[in-house]
Amino acid sequence: MTDFSYDVVVVGGGPAGTMSARYAAMGGARTLLIEEHRAAGSPVQCTGLVSSKTLDVCGIKPGPWVYQEVxxxxxxxxxxxxxxxxxxKVRAYVVDRKMFDRHLLAQAAAAGAEVLIGTKAVGLGDAEGKKVLEVISGGRKMRIKTGVVIGADGVQGSIARWSGLGQVRxxxxxxxxxxxxxxxxxxxxxxxxxxxxxxxxxxxxxxxxxxxxxxxxxxxxxxxxxxxxxxxxxxxxxxxxxxxxxxxxxxxxxxxxPLGPQSCTAGDGVLITGDAAGQVKPTSGGGVYMGALCAKIAGEVAAKAALSGDTSAGALMEYDRRWREAVGRELAVGMRIHKVFGRLGDEDFNELIRFFGEPEVLELINTYGDIDHPSILIGKLLAKAKGKKLFGMFRVALKAMVSRE
Ligand SMILES: Cc1cc2nc3c(=O)[nH]c(=O)nc-3n(C[C@H](O)[C@H](O)[C@H](O)COP(=O)(O)OP(=O)(O)OC[C@H]3O[C@@H](n4cnc5c(N)ncnc54)[C@H](O)[C@@H]3O)c2cc1C
Missing domain, CATH: 3.30.9.10 (D-Amino Acid Oxidase, subunit A, domain 2)
Structure with missing residues (x-):
């Protein structure tokens, strides 16, 4: 016997959870979002630097939660x-992450998602072709039946593990x-x-x-x-x-x-998104932009699947395909940049910064630099790196990074 029934249940009230709940509700699904803490966005585990594109993806304008324009x-x-x-040009904002998350939560609620804070998912099972989420809310254990569970439960999340999708390594x-x-x-x-x-x-x-x-x-x-x-x-x-x-x-x-995306982010009745899926830029560690972008797709796909009655892994793989089409290459290039940078010594870094400081290179950086899509700039830098001592080694690596995908 279950206590409640929804089309889509989202676990986690961070940016990925609130965005997926908003888009699931906008897709017409009866949606519930649960967050284990008693206040969304708390405790903060973030510097609060978000690109202006992040606000575009979230469909919001800068508000009182912005401390600085960068x-x-x-x-x-x-x-x-x-x-x-x-x-x-303003490229990023320093935000109060707690207020930012609450703003996104309010948007999800305004779109029709129900929200239960102080509610922790403690188990996940199956019954009659549906997922059954066990939660503890206000000290009481409850069971929630749903077509699709979206695990937006962060880097230490349980939903991926419980559903056999593994964990970020x-x-x-x-x-x-x-x-x-x-x-x-x-x-x-x-x-x-x-x-x-x-x-x-x-x-x-x-x-x-x-x-x-x-x-x-x-x-x-x-x-x-x-x-x-x-x-x-x-x-x-x-x-x-x-x-x-x-x-x-x-x-x-x-x-x-988390560094590097999960190899599969959809299973029978389950999607994972945000940090739980490793959707974080490996070059900056920023996860709000990628997470919000992918979570939007998760919400749309979950609503469509739940309303159509087909919540099989096959149907939900549409999410996996769509988010990889959108940012998969950027993540792969970012991983390679991360690996190459990890091999550089102090002298290499000194030379690299000198190279970046050359007027023509600086102009390229200022024109094409994009915190969310560094691969565009890398492509432009390749040509300029020609002939540099450091780039004998570095250029080959950079080229491999961009061309392999
Ligand atoms: C030191 C540091 C600095 C960072 N700085 C930046 C930055 O400046 N810019 C940027 O873009 N990114 C930054 N990040 C990364 C960013 O914080 C994350 O990528 C982002 O918060 C991920 O969003 P999310 O919604 O996937 O997960 P989270 O924000 O982690 O949200 C997950 C939510 O799920 C809830 N939850 C977990 N388990 C359960 C459960 N069983 N039941 C119910 N609820 C549950 C948690 O309480 C949490 O609220 C930083 C990270 C660190 C560690």
Whole structure:
């Protein structure tokens, strides 16, 4: 005996969950979204830097949850030299992720999705050709029958595992503090590459004139130290941090970033989306854009399948095909860029930043640079890299990255 029945149930109230619930409801499906925490968007595990395209995908305009408009970035090489990229155009926003997520949740509810917060999925089974989700809500165990379950339950999500779709295998480890910082330009983020951040990069994202989110992400396979230990070292030894960052912080977050998409994201009566499906840019670790874009498709396909009565894996594979058509190549290229960058030493990075700083190259970056689609810029850079010492090795790798898909 089940307590409730829906066409589509979405597990997770992050950007992927709220977007899929919104689009499932817009597709005419009776939709329920559940979120285990008592408030959507909390606890925050994000820097809150989202591209302007992310807002377009989410169909929203900048609101009171935007702290800063970002027009460019200062990128620092291991030797302390730097280049500045960007221009006049607003390319990204620094947002309050908690408020951003709540805004998206309100949009899902406005589209007709029912929302149950403080409700945790604890099991998934089958009965009479439907999925049966076991949840605990307000201390009470309930069973919810549904045509399709969408697992938008994040990087540690259970829905994929329970339905045999596996789990994201490779994870990066991230940590960030919000602290007093002597911000040089509130419309620029700062990025630091090199051996002090093995396998990824460190960042400073301005919140206002004198506060910033300072964090880093590392590849645990490349270091014995934790992300937190690396951040402490970075704050203690990087000359810019010594000069501008205050000791102590007002907020700290830790979290994981999945690297590489799941090989299959649809099963009988189940779809997975967002971090749960590894739909995260391997070059920046940003998951809101990709997650929202793929989740939209998940909502549409789930509604169509549930209303047609065919929720088989065969029918739901439309989602897997469509999201790979939309961003599969970008993710694959991003993975290759990530691998190549992971092999570079400090000297290579110094040379690379010098190369990026050449006027013609800088112009290419400023014209074609796209945080969500770096493959376009990579293609343009290939020609320019010709003849450079570093690019004897690097160019071959870059070319392989782009051409193999
Ligand atoms: C340090 C760090 C910094 C980052 N910075 C950025 C950034 O600046 N820009 C960017 O685009 N991305 C960033 N990311 C990545 C971004 O936070 C994620 O990609 C994004 O939140 C994924 O959205 P999602 O909806 O898939 O998952 P989540 O946002 O993780 O949401 C999943 C939701 O599911 C809920 N849930 C889980 N299990 C259950 C269950 N059993 N029952 C009910 N609910 C459940 C969780 O409570 C959670 O609310 C960062 C990540 C880290 C770790």
């Amino acid at each position: 027009t460019g970035a200062h990128i620092f090489a291991p030797d302390g030299s730097s280049i500045s990229i960007g221009g006049e 490779k994870l990066l480890s991230g940590v960030q503090i919000e602290t007093a910082y002597d911000v040089a330009d509130t419309d620029h983020v700062e990025v630091f590459v090199g051996s002090e951040v093995p396998g990824f990069f460190a960042w400073v994202v301005p919140v206002n004139d004198n506060t910033a989110r300072v964090g880093l992400c590392i590849d645990p396979a490349r270091t014995q130290l934790s992300a937190y230990e690396h951040l402490m070292q970075f704050l203690d030894s990087n000359p810019r941090m010594k000069e501008r960052a205050a000791r102590g912080c007002s907020d700290m977050l830790v979290g994981c970033i």
